[in-house]
Amino acid sequence: MKDQLRQDIYNHAKNWILEAGKHLRDVIDEPLYIDTKSNPNDLVTQMDRETEQFFTKHIKETYPDHRILSEEGFGDDVTSLEGFVWIIDPIDGTMNFVHQKKHFAISIGIYHEGIGQIGLIYNVMEDILYSSIKGQGAYKNNKRLPKLDTNLTLEESILVLNSFWACENSRINETKIQQLIKKVRGTRSYGSAALEFAYVAEGIADGYLSMQLAPWDYAAGVLIMDEVGGITTKADGAPIDILHDSTIFSCNRELHDEITVNYVELKQ
Ligand code: 2AM
Ligand code: CA
Numbered sequence: 001m002k003d004q005l006r007q008d009i010y011n012h013a014k015n016w017i018l019e020a021g022k023h024l025r026d027v028i029d030e031p032l033y034i035d036t037k038s039n040p041n042d043l044v045t046q047m048d049r050e051t052e053q054f055f056t057k058h059i060k061e062t063y064p065d066h067r068i069l070s071e072e073g074f075g076d077d078v079t080s081l082e083g084f085v086w087i088i089d090p091i092d093g094t095m096n097f098v099h100q101k102k103h104f105a106i107s108i109g110i111y112h113e114g115i116g117q118i119g120l121i122y123n124v125m126e127d128i129l130y131s132s133i134k135g136q137g138a139y140k141n142n143k144r145l146p147k148l149d150t151n152l153t154l155e156e157s158i159l160v161l162n163s164f165w166a167c168e169n170s171r172i173n174e175t176k177i178q179q180l181i182k183k184v185r186g187t188r189s190y191g192s193a194a195l196e197f198a199y200v201a202e203g204i205a206d207g208y209l210s211m212q213l214a215p216w217d218y219a220a221g222v223l224i225m226d227e228v229g230g231i232t233t234k235a236d237g238a239p240i241d242i243l244h245d246s247t248i249f250s251c252n253r254e255l256h257d258e259i260t261v262n263y264v265e266l267k268q
């Protein structure tokens, strides 16, 4: 792909994500209309929908041949990665948005013929944009992020995971996860998958393990992690398929091997 085209798309996406985020900050104290989706804790608001529509409108006007895969249903029915595909989560961390009014993000991953080109994760309330262009490194606002530290031991690492997976469950061997939790220095759960990726890329956490993410949760995160020398796979180390829900493990390469081999055992 031509560098200039990629740069133009990046510039548009960056402007739109900053504008959408500013609007969310402006309306953060206004009343929310809250619906539930798959269960009583699965929340969605009018701002999730309006933010997604803001992106679909701008993308369709500017790039009519680009396709959009997004959470709230205003995108396209995307079943292949041909051409340009924007994978968008308008508000990642809706529960945080509703209850805490912070710790949520807008996430956009842009793929061309299946290859990730641009990743953007915007921490809205803190006005911090994590971004990457393929081959050009990852940035936190205007500061380039260094490569991940591969000398960390497990005992020195902070692992991001939902404590739910340490309880008895049908997806993963909980005894081994409990051993992992005891071994690492600490665990964290921030409630926004996109920000969890960003924190690992930034090096303030060292690995992110999730048993269920949708494409819009991880599409941008994997690209930003790639640019700091990280690796993202399914939880057991198998390659991810960006169009489908997935388990996810994102980490530096050294810890990745140690954790997937010794501590992650999926139940069949
Ligand atoms: P959301 O806020 O966009 O729904 C919460 O721990 C994280 O998991 C958030 O990133 C949240 O995204 C995501 N999430 C919530 N429900 C999910 C589901 N059923 N499948 C995958 N990811 C989910
Ligand atoms: Ca949701």
Ligand code: CA
Residues within 6 Å of the ligand: 089, 091, 092, 093, 193, 216, 217
């Ligand atoms: Ca999400």
Ligand code: CA
Residues within 6 Å of the ligand: 048, 071, 089, 090, 091, 092, 093, 094
């Ligand atoms: Ca969302």
